[in-house]
Amino acid sequence: MFKKLFTKKRSRIFNLYRVFRALFISQYALMVEYRAEIALWAISGTLPLIMLSLWSNSQAIYSFGYNPINLAHYFISAFVVRQFTAVWVMVSLEEDNLEGKISPYLLQPVPPIFRYLFSHISEQFSRLPLVLLMIFLLFLFKPNYFWLPNIGSLIISIGTIFIAFLLRFLIHWIFAMICFFTDKASSLERLLLIPYLFLSGMIAPLEAYPEQIKQFALLTPFPYILYLPSKMLSSQSFNQTINIEVLFIWIVVLSIVSVFTWRIGVKHYSAMGA
Amino acid sequence: MPVIRVKDLSKEYLVADKQPGLIGTFRHFFSREYTSIKAVESIGFNIDRGEIVGFIGPNGAGKTTTLKMLCGLIHPTSGVVNVSGNIPSLRKYKFLKDITLVMGQKQQLIWDLPPIDSLKVNAAVYGIPDKEASYRIQELALMLDLKEELNRPVRKLSLGQRMKAELLASLLHRPSILFLDEPTLGLDVNSQLRVRDFLYNYNQKYQATIILTSHYMADITSLCKRILVIDKGQLFYDGPLAKLTQQFSPSRLVRLEFNEQINFSLLKHYGKIIKQDNYSVKLLINRNDLPQKINNLLNNFSIRDLEIADPPIEEIISKIYSNKIE
Amino acid sequence: MLRINIILKYLRILFQFWSTSLSIELEYKLNLFVEILSTIGNLAGSLFVLSMFYTADNTLGGWPWHSSLIILGFYTLIESFTISFLQPNLSRIVKQVQNGTLDFVLLKPVNSQLWLSFRTFSPYGLPSLIVGIILIYIGLVKGNYYVNELSLIISFVMFICGLIILYSLWFLIASTSIWFVKIWNANEVLRSVLISGRYPISAYPLALRPILTFLLPVAFLTTVPAQALLGIAPFSLMMVGVTIAIVFFVFSINFWKYALKFYTSASS
Numbered sequence A: 001m002f003k004k005l006f007t008k009k010r011s012r013i014f015n016l017y018r019v020f021r022a023l024f025i026s027q028y029a030l031m032v033e034y035r036a037e038i039a040l041w042a043i044s045g046t047l048p049l050i051m052l053s054l055w056s057n058s059q060a061i062y063s064f065g066y067n068p069i070n071l072a073h074y075f076i077s078a079f080v081v082r083q084f085t086a087v088w089v090m091v092s093l094e095e096d097n098l099e100g101k102i103s104p105y106l107l108q109p110v111p112p113i114f115r116y117l118f119s120h121i122s123e124q125f126s127r128l129p130l131v132l133l134m135i136f137l138l139f140l141f142k143p144n145y146f147w148l149p150n151i152g153s154l155i156i157s158i159g160t161i162f163i164a165f166l167l168r169f170l171i172h173w174i175f176a177m178i179c180f181f182t183d184k185a186s187s188l189e190r191l192l193l194i195p196y197l198f199l200s201g202m203i204a205p206l207e208a209y210p211e212q213i214k215q216f217a218l219l220t221p222f223p224y225i226l227y228l229p230s231k232m233l234s235s236q237s238f239n240q241t242i243n244i245e246v247l248f249i250w251i252v253v254l255s256i257v258s259v260f261t262w263r264i265g266v267k268h269y270s271a272m273g274a
Numbered sequence B: 001m002p003v004i005r006v007k008d009l010s011k012e013y014l015v016a017d018k019q020p021g022l023i024g025t026f027r028h029f030f031s032r033e034y035t036s037i038k039a040v041e042s043i044g045f046n047i048d049r050g051e052i053v054g055f056i057g058p059n060g061a062g063k064t065t066t067l068k069m070l071c072g073l074i075h076p077t078s079g080v081v082n083v084s085g086n087i088p089s090l091r092k093y094k095f096l097k098d099i100t101l102v103m104g105q106k107q108q109l110i111w112d113l114p115p116i117d118s119l120k121v122n123a124a125v126y127g128i129p130d131k132e133a134s135y136r137i138q139e140l141a142l143m144l145d146l147k148e149e150l151n152r153p154v155r156k157l158s159l160g161q162r163m164k165a166e167l168l169a170s171l172l173h174r175p176s177i178l179f180l181d182e183p184t185l186g187l188d189v190n191s192q193l194r195v196r197d198f199l200y201n202y203n204q205k206y207q208a209t210i211i212l213t214s215h216y217m218a219d220i221t222s223l224c225k226r227i228l229v230i231d232k233g234q235l236f237y238d239g240p241l242a243k244l245t246q247q248f249s250p251s252r253l254v255r256l257e258f259n260e261q262i263n264f265s266l267l268k269h270y271g272k273i274i275k276q277d278n279y280s281v282k283l284l285i286n287r288n289d290l291p292q293k294i295n296n297l298l299n300n301f302s303i304r305d306l307e308i309a310d311p312p313i314e315e316i317i318s319k320i321y322s323n324k325i326e
Numbered sequence C: 001m002l003r004i005n006i007i008l009k010y011l012r013i014l015f016q017f018w019s020t021s022l023s024i025e026l027e028y029k030l031n032l033f034v035e036i037l038s039t040i041g042n043l044a045g046s047l048f049v050l051s052m053f054y055t056a057d058n059t060l061g062g063w064p065w066h067s068s069l070i071i072l073g074f075y076t077l078i079e080s081f082t083i084s085f086l087q088p089n090l091s092r093i094v095k096q097v098q099n100g101t102l103d104f105v106l107l108k109p110v111n112s113q114l115w116l117s118f119r120t121f122s123p124y125g126l127p128s129l130i131v132g133i134i135l136i137y138i139g140l141v142k143g144n145y146y147v148n149e150l151s152l153i154i155s156f157v158m159f160i161c162g163l164i165i166l167y168s169l170w171f172l173i174a175s176t177s178i179w180f181v182k183i184w185n186a187n188e189v190l191r192s193v194l195i196s197g198r199y200p201i202s203a204y205p206l207a208l209r210p211i212l213t214f215l216l217p218v219a220f221l222t223t224v225p226a227q228a229l230l231g232i233a234p235f236s237l238m239m240v241g242v243t244i245a246i247v248f249f250v251f252s253i254n255f256w257k258y259a260l261k262f263y264t265s266a267s268s
């Protein structure tokens, strides 16, 4: 009996893997089909580079312990991290909802969240060559910005980037449930962008923030989405401790909340007559 | 003077090829090969004012493509199109005010609002004064049997009601040339009838020219005196519906009812038996021998009832589509 | 006489467009709350970031705090235009190309560019409009700037030029959807191009400034109108702005006509 349970579980995991693979390949093909789109995405992620060019002209950076070179490392890392933590699940879910695609998804034996999650991951892979190209061009024009993270910190950063992505995905997923109630989630997405913009360290490294605001930001999930992985990737030490516990608490809380909001959302959806 | 003149009209679509699988996809990213699909190949026809013409052909034959070129949505690869003295692809306002395109699978009505709001937008767009517009809306609504549906949000309307509202919106500016691409798609028998009646009345009332595609043969037989058959992008037949049946079906369908039970094997050399029952039979008899054979039948059997008809149009069409007739 | 008729016709069309889109928008009441919240949040965040630049120096690219506020004000006005017109219409265009309902637009006896650009209107740009005007006002008063009527008019004209430039860029992106059917992210691109307009052009490294002036003319969206308002805009720069606006606008019209030749209309 024990064995039976075990194989059942294994076949379910295997099934998920197959779903992932199929989605990966089809999504990858789709993204290549729309290569203009990937290029647009890559351009749209250049905010950290804009901020870098602004800050590099300012004297203020020395007062919070940076110099032009390690500031460049920070923002270039932020650019990379941002590319791989992009989340657009609210827009897709809203679109699918309006087009009535949710109902067939609900009837399929794969939880819909995986469908969206996998399609995000595969799209991020399709972006990899383009990001590398952009970084290469950047280093070509600014050779003094060049650095290579060592293997150890590279592996750790890939891990933290993935966690960051999951965190952001969960947040957006929870908010996306609201589109079952209003059909319009895109304005909420704009709202969600604001704390992400100002608290994640995208606009300046957290060290630049006044003490209270910094402490507050570190209690929200946002710095763990951008600041933490960027620091890792640029191989910089933290001059103050980041509370990893806060990150884990957020992951647990958001996972639980996302399950509940999904249930409530689907209930409402079916009550409306699907 | 024909209103629609088409000569040597062709359209090729360029489509990027892609091999399946990851490697194919990867290759596709860097270099693309295009194949051209010949959707329409040098077709030509003339249509006179006031005609209702049925445009039929199997899926992917090029009907929609032709209609789109006729109303100027897509540019022809080669050939000449002239619709009431205009070149459609220039999309002059004078031309656009004269035509309309109704597509069974696309809609112009605003989804979240009642049709009446979309109608108001259209009235403004076509420069119809408010008073005139509401008069026309009433008139068309009466013809289409639409009432309070016009004040309900479109998303709450049934398919048939929506289609009728679409028709109303497309005809508000009283076009004299109508391009209808499967206007009865998905409608029930009654709604189909109503749409057909409406189109017929509209044609009579305004001397409108109508080109209609449909996969329901009843639409075609009840409305169109003339049909164009297109297959694989090429014009296959252009002429009266009646002649099509003559040309492509050399036999006629004869239904006989007998007074007594008979031995069906005796009927075999009169023609092909399609269906047999206790007292009745359906036979396919060649047109040329028809008088002779009927005569023999009447002499040799005790017949209660007799009916001669063309075989169902669907059968002929399906024969043409599957290329059984050369 | 004929001209007036045409203008009247288009006014009537626009009135119908906007009243229908307003009645759709008003069905989603939660949105108003969300939009006000995001306007306030954006304002607070922008002010906060701006203030960080002033912690060490008291200028940003030669601009004192209060004149930077004016730039931020113009930025907010631009954003209000974006929220009200550009964003809702852009996503519509892309959708219409995707599912082929662009056919209906092209068959209407109306300028299709006008139709597509102003088909819908979102009232939620209003909070930003108000905030933008307040920011400019505060910047002028607290900075003790004196503004005469002439510079007010010039600044207004330059701002309109900025809007035209932005609009043309945006419509160019939208036109490409004829080829690249999926460009949902165009909104993102637009937003991120705009973000660099929050700060004066002179705050950017020298190498970037020509790009931000000529290639992606962000300079004319915020910096130049603000300079004009303060009476410090170089005449030549303003002329360049007007020229770019005209060139971009004419180009967007012709590009759209060109793009339509390739429109194959989604199958079936």
Ligand SMILES: Nc1ncnc2c1ncn2[C@@H]1O[C@H](COP(=O)(O)OP(=O)(O)OP(=O)(O)O)[C@@H](O)[C@H]1O
Pocket (backbone or CB within 6 Å): B013, B014, B015, B037, B038, B039, B057, B058, B059, B060, B061, B062, B063, B064, B065, B066, C264, C265, C266, C267, C268
């Ligand atoms: N936008 C397009 N791009 C590429 N190929 C197209 C496009 N539209 C149609 N085609 C191709 O052109 C051919 C003719 O298509 P068309 O839509 O005209 O057929 P149809 O006669 O309307 O068929 P149906 O009865 O199924 O509607 C088909 O092979 C189709 O695949």
Ligand SMILES: [Mg+2]
Pocket (backbone or CB within 6 Å): B063, B064, B065, B181, C268
């Ligand atoms: Mg078709």
